[in-house]
Amino acid sequence: xxxxxxxxxxxxxxxxxxxxxxxxxxxxxxxxxxxxxxxxxxxxxxxxxxxxxxxxxxxxxxxxxxxxxxxxxxxxxxxxxxxxxxxxxxxxxxxxxxxxxxxxxxxxxxxxxxxxxxxxxxxxxxxxxxxxxxxxxxxxxxxxxxxxxxxxxxxxxxxxxxxxxxxxxxxxxxxxxxxxxxxxxxxxxxxxxxxxxxxxxxxxxxxxxxxxx
Amino acid sequence: xxxxxxxxxxxxxxxxxxxxxxxxxxxxxxxxxxxxxxxxxxxxxxxxxxxxxxxxxxxxxxxxxxxxxxxxxxxxxxxxxxxxxxxxxxxxxxxxxxxxxxxxxxxxxxxxxxxxxxxxxxxxxxxxxxxxxxxxxxxxxxxxxxxxxxxxxxxxxxxxxxxxxxxxxxxxxxxxxxxxxxxxxxxxxxxxxxxxxxxxxxxxxxxxxxxxxxxxxxxxxxxxxxxxxxxxxxxxxxxxxxxxxxxxxxxxxxxxxxxxxxxxxxxxxxxxxxxxxxxxxxxxxxxxxxxxxxxxxxxxxxxxxxxxxxxxxxxxxxxxxxxxxxxxxxxxxxxxxxxxxxxxxxxxxxxxxxxxxxxxxxxxxxxxxxxxxxxxxxxxxxxxxxxxxxxxxxxxxxxxxxxxxxxxxxxxxxxxxxxxxxxxxxxxxxxxxxxxxxxxxxxxxxxxxxxxxxxxxxxxxxxxxxxxxxxxxxxxxxxx
Numbered sequence: 001x002x003x004x005x006x007x008x009x010x011x012x013x014x015x016x017x018x019x020x021x022x023x024x025x026x027x028x029x030x031x032x033x034x035x036x037x038x039x040x041x042x043x044x045x046x047x048x049x050x051x052x053x054x055x056x057x058x059x060x061x062x063x064x065x066x067x068x069x070x071x072x073x074x075x076x077x078x079x080x081x082x083x084x085x086x087x088x089x090x091x092x093x094x095x096x097x098x099x100x101x102x103x104x105x106x107x108x109x110x111x112x113x114x115x116x117x118x119x120x121x122x123x124x125x126x127x128x129x130x131x132x133x134x135x136x137x138x139x140x141x142x143x144x145x146x147x148x149x150x151x152x153x154x155x156x157x158x159x160x161x162x163x164x165x166x167x168x169x170x171x172x173x174x175x176x177x178x179x180x181x182x183x184x185x186x187x188x189x190x191x192x193x194x195x196x197x198x199x200x201x202x203x204x205x206x207x208x209x210x211x212x213x
Numbered sequence: 214x215x216x217x218x219x220x221x222x223x224x225x226x227x228x229x230x231x232x233x234x235x236x237x238x239x240x241x242x243x244x245x246x247x248x249x250x251x252x253x254x255x256x257x258x259x260x261x262x263x264x265x266x267x268x269x270x271x272x273x274x275x276x277x278x279x280x281x282x283x284x285x286x287x288x289x290x291x292x293x294x295x296x297x298x299x300x301x302x303x304x305x306x307x308x309x310x311x312x313x314x315x316x317x318x319x320x321x322x323x324x325x326x327x328x329x330x331x332x333x334x335x336x337x338x339x340x341x342x343x344x345x346x347x348x349x350x351x352x353x354x355x356x357x358x359x360x361x362x363x364x365x366x367x368x369x370x371x372x373x374x375x376x377x378x379x380x381x382x383x384x385x386x387x388x389x390x391x392x393x394x395x396x397x398x399x400x401x402x403x404x405x406x407x408x409x410x411x412x413x414x415x416x417x418x419x420x421x422x423x424x425x426x427x428x429x430x431x432x433x434x435x436x437x438x439x440x441x442x443x444x445x446x447x448x449x450x451x452x453x454x455x456x457x458x459x460x461x462x463x464x465x466x467x468x469x470x471x472x473x474x475x476x477x478x479x480x481x482x483x484x485x486x487x488x489x490x491x492x493x494x495x496x497x498x499x500x501x502x503x504x505x506x507x508x509x510x511x512x513x514x515x516x517x518x519x520x521x522x523x524x525x526x527x528x529x530x531x532x533x534x535x536x537x538x539x540x541x542x543x544x545x546x547x548x549x550x551x552x553x554x555x556x557x558x559x560x561x562x563x564x565x566x567x568x569x570x571x572x573x574x575x576x577x578x579x580x581x582x583x584x585x586x587x588x589x590x591x592x593x594x595x596x597x598x599x600x601x602x603x604x605x606x607x608x609x610x611x612x613x614x615x616x617x618x619x620x621x622x623x624x625x626x627x628x629x630x631x632x633x634x635x636x637x638x639x640x641x642x643x644x645x646x647x648x649x650x651x652x653x654x655x656x657x658x659x660x661x662x663x664x665x666x667x668x669x670x671x672x673x674x675x676x677x678x679x680x681x682x683x684x685x686x687x688x689x690x691x692x693x
Contacts, residue, residue, distance in 0.1 A: 113408050116386055132375065139368065145360075152367060159375045166381050169391030170330070 002122060004045050008038045009127035012157065013103055016134040019154060020099040021092050023085050025146055029073050032150045032157075035131075036065025039157050042164055054167070061160075069153065077146055090141030102133035124161055131158025216262060216272035216325055219253055219280075222246060223318035231311040239310050240298040243291035246314055247284075250321070254284040258681065266396050269328040278685035279459055280324040282536045283452045285666070286543045287317050290444045293547050293659035297444060300554075300650065308345045316342045316448065323456035329377045329393040332460055336373065336424060339453050340366045346445045347437055358433075358440035365433040366423060373420025373460075376413045380467065383409035395463045399470035410471045417464045418480060424457035425514045426507075427484050428491035435499075438507035439559070443550025446503070450510040450546065451539030458517050458535065462528070465521065466689045481522035482612060488515030489619035496626025500560045503553065505630050506545055509585060512623050513538045516597060519616060523603040525690040530599025532682040537592025537670050538585075544663035545581040548574040551656050552634065557646035561630055566639030570647035573657045575635045577664055582631045584667050586624045592670030 012035050019031040040062030043054050077083070090098070106129035115125065131154050138151025163170075226246040233239045257272045258281045264271035272280070294313065298306045319342060323335035340363075348359045381393055387404035389397070398405070423430040438446045461481075468477045492512035499505050513534070520531025551574035556564040568575045584591035587598075597620070604613035639647070670678075 113412070114386060114406055139364070148364065152364075152371070155368070155371055159371055159378065162375060162378045162382075166378060166385065166391075169385055169389075170381060170393065 005042055006121075006123045008042055008045070009123040009161065011035075011038050012161070013123075013127055013130050016103070016131055016154060017096060017099050019150060020095040020134060020137060023088075023092055025077055025083055025085065025144065026074070028085075028147060028150045029070050029077070032073075032153045033066050033070035035154065035157055036069070037062050039160055040065055042161075043167055046164060046167060065153070065157070073146055073149060082144065082146075085142055085144050085147050088142050088147075090137060095137050095141055098137050099130075099134050102137070103130040106130040106133065119165055122165075124164055128158045128161035131155070131161060134158070215253055215257055216276075217270065219250060219257075219272075219284075219321040220270070220318050220325070222249060222253075223314045223321065227311045227314035227318065230314055231307055233307075236302070236305055236307070237299075239306055240295045242310055243294050243313060244288065246317065247288035247291035250317060251281075251284045251288045254281045254321075259677070264327075267392070267394055269331055269394060270322070270325050271327055272325055273327060274681070274684035274688045275459055275462065276325045278532050278681045279455055279535055280321065282539045283320055283324065283455060284317075286447065286451045286539050286663070287320075289543060289659045289663055290447050290547070293656060294444050296653065296655040297442065297550070304349070304351070309349050312342050312345045313444075313448070316346070316452070320452050320456055324459055327394050327396065327463075329380060329395065329398070332463070333370075333374055333377050336421070336456060336460065337370050339456060340370050340424070343437075343445070343449060343453065347441050349442060349445070350440065352440075355440045358436040362433045362437045365430070369420045369423025369430060371420075372416050372423075376416030376418075376420055376464075379409050379413035379416060380464070382406075383413060383471070395467055398467045402470050403472050405467075405471040407471065407473065410468055410473055411476065414464065414468045414473065414477055414480070418461065418484070421457040421460045421464070422484065422518075425454050425461070425517075426488075426511050427514050427518060428488040428511060431488065431491070431511045431514075434511060435495075435504040435507040438510065438546075439501060439504040443546045443548075443553075446506065446550075447543040447546035450506070450542045454510065454514060455535050455539060458514070458521075458531075461518075462521060462689050469690075478522040478524075481518045482609075485515045485518030485520075485522060486612060486615050486619070488512065488518065489616065489623075490515075493619045493622035493626065496623055497629075499626075499630065500562060502561070502564070502630055502634055503549055503559050505627065506542070506549060509545075509623070509627065510542060512619070513542070513585075515619075516600060516616075519612065520600045520603065523600065523607045523609070525686050525692075526606060527600055527603035528690055529682050529686045530596050530603055532685055533599060533670075533674070534593065534596035536678070537596045537667060540663050540670065541581055541584045541591065541593055541667040544577060544660040544667065545585060547656075547660040547663070548577040548581060551650075551652060551660075552578060554650040555647040555652070556634075556643045558643075561633040563640070564634050564643065565637035566635075566643070568635045570639050570643055571652050573652050574660070577657070577660045579631060579635060580664055581660070581667075582627050584664070586627055587620060590668065590671045592667045592674075595671050595674070 015031040015035040019028045022028050040058050043058045047054050107126040109129055110125040135151045135155025135158060138154060139148055142148055142151060223246050226242055230239055230242040258277055261277055262272055264273045316339060319335050319338040323332060323339060326332035326335055344359060344363060347362055348355055383405045384398055384401055386406035386409060387401050389401055419430060426434040465477050468474065489512050492508045492515065495508045496505060499508060517531045517534055520527040520534060552567050552571055553559055555571045556567055558564045584593055587594045601613050601616060604616065
């Protein structure tokens with residue numbers, strides 16, 4: 001059971017690197033979508049006995065992270081008529097190197113922190129740190145709004161990965177609340193992306209520079 | 214029950230206002246709900262209910278010490294919103310009114326949250342509720358501000374969730390059963406895993422510090438406050454930031470219980486003084502009087518953080534400062550809104566001589582500026598004096614000196630800009646736009662009332678308020 005989860009975490013880490021190294025927005029969105037599916041599946045693998053609420057959370061996560069948000073992002077991409085990140089502030093090769101170095105650092109950090117015996121062999125903690133870091137690199141290093149939203153999603157996925165450690169002890173009510181908030185948050189971001197496109201005729205947030213000292 | 218009503222009533226009001234047909238009468242929902250909220254919160258304030266230790270939500274001493282101020286601020290802003298929205302009759306106010314009411318409900322929830330996850334959900338909700346409010350004017354500048362707000366605020370809120378998980382893991386590692394109320398977490402004490410507690414403290418301070426607007430996570434603030442209407446600015450600066458501050462206080466209590474209180478206080482002191490310094494430097498440079506208010510807010514958040522770092526006496530003064538800052542800042546935002554509308558501009562290059570065009574608002578603006586730079590006899594003078602005294606008695610004269618130095622530079626920055634706007638001969642264009650937006654009693658009275666509260670807090674701080682702050686301090690800084 002644990003090895004299946006580790007396999008999925010490994011997949012998520014690989015998708016992080018794909019998102020960092022790719023200049024084509026469709027492949028970044030695709031990477032985020034597959035990562036969301038993988039992460040949504042994990043609660044089912046972690047729970048040994050079948051539980052309806054956990055199953056519901058899992059299906060909901062997969063639907064939102066794997067389908068709804070990617071569809072919204074693809075639609076935003078088509079209306080804005082852009083396919084590529086042209087001049088990122090952190091280049092693709094440096095991003096990849098940062099991502100790879102960050103993943104190694106994440107593993108080292110996870111070893112340094114005290115973990116419960118049942119979590120010692122799990123990749124959840126390093127996978128979570130690596131994804132959070134990847135999200136940050138994308139948020140800071142990309143200028144297109146869609147790429148930044150993808151970065152934010154990877155950051156959220158990383159946080160969700162860590163949350164899985166607590167899934168048994170935190171009440172599920174809280175889990176549902178968190179899921180709802182994430183959904184709404186990204187939905188709002190989606191609307192804003194749409195508005196930015198209409199007002200500025202591009203999805204380039206590096207053009208948002210009127211407000212400064 | 215009444216404490217739950219504080220949350221449910223505005224949320225139901227938001228739903229009903231969203232369904233309400235008439236754009237003209239819808240804004241009246243704001244003062245109506247606001248008034249009931251004030252009555253309820255002051256009732257609870259005077260007759261504090263008994264809160265079960267394991268309650269997830271409750272009007273506990275900390276909520277009692279802060280929430281009535283926010284409620285009062287909301288009511289005054291709501292009264293101002295009615296004429297404001299009538300002036301902007303060309304746009305539908307459906308979303309604006311509903312989002313404001315939702316914000317009130319979430320503010321009440323955030324202040325009363327005694328559970329790590331509930332606190333986070335309320336803060337996340339507040340972040341989202343502010344989005345349509347910031348974007349109300351629908352200009353490209355407002356859009357840019359909203360995007361930056363969402364990106365920075367969204368990242369901050371994500372980090373505070375990760376920090377909450379870390380704190381949850383610290384509890385799990387220490388043998389906790391998954392009870393994430395602050396009381397339960399603090400009762401675990403030294404059993405909480407120290408590395409995880411420290412990591413959680415860093416993330417939660419960064420996360421909630423982003424919502425407070427502590428430097429260097431303050432970058433969204435000047436843009437958002439600069440573009441938002443006066444009401445939204447006042448509620449963000451006086452309401453949302455206080456939720457984030459009480460969140461920091463509650464988390465600090467857990468960290469201190471885990472034996473890392475000294476580390477927490479040192480980081481709070483450093484980040485507080487750094488915020489004050491950054492704000493002071495930017496205030497010396499900015500030419501936009503609405504952005505000026507944002508940097509002033511960064512400064513006051515720094516003051517709150519410094520107060521929280523200085524033990525019980527400092528925290529008491531910080532809670533006092535929450536009141537004096539919220540109410541005074543509200544007066545400044547509302548009068549600045551009046552001035553901006555009449556002037557048709559926002560920088561000292563475009564605006565001057567507002568004392569002749571909007572004499573009342575300009576007078577309130579100048580008085581508010583003096584109040585917020587801690588001139589006696591207004592409230593902020595006494596609360597900041599309390600913090601300086603706490604710094605000396607805690608044996609930190611260096612911090613007190615830096616604190617006072619920053620206040621001096623802030624005073625230079627604010628007076629420079631405020632008098633450039635108020636004095637001189639008004640521009641011809643402003644005379645025209647000033648006639649379009651005349652000063653009516655309905656837009657002068659709300660900021661005046663807030664200034665009155667600020668003066669009253671300074672001259673005659675009611676004993677019941679002092680006792681409420683002391684109760685919150687006893688809750689958050691238990692004597693060892």
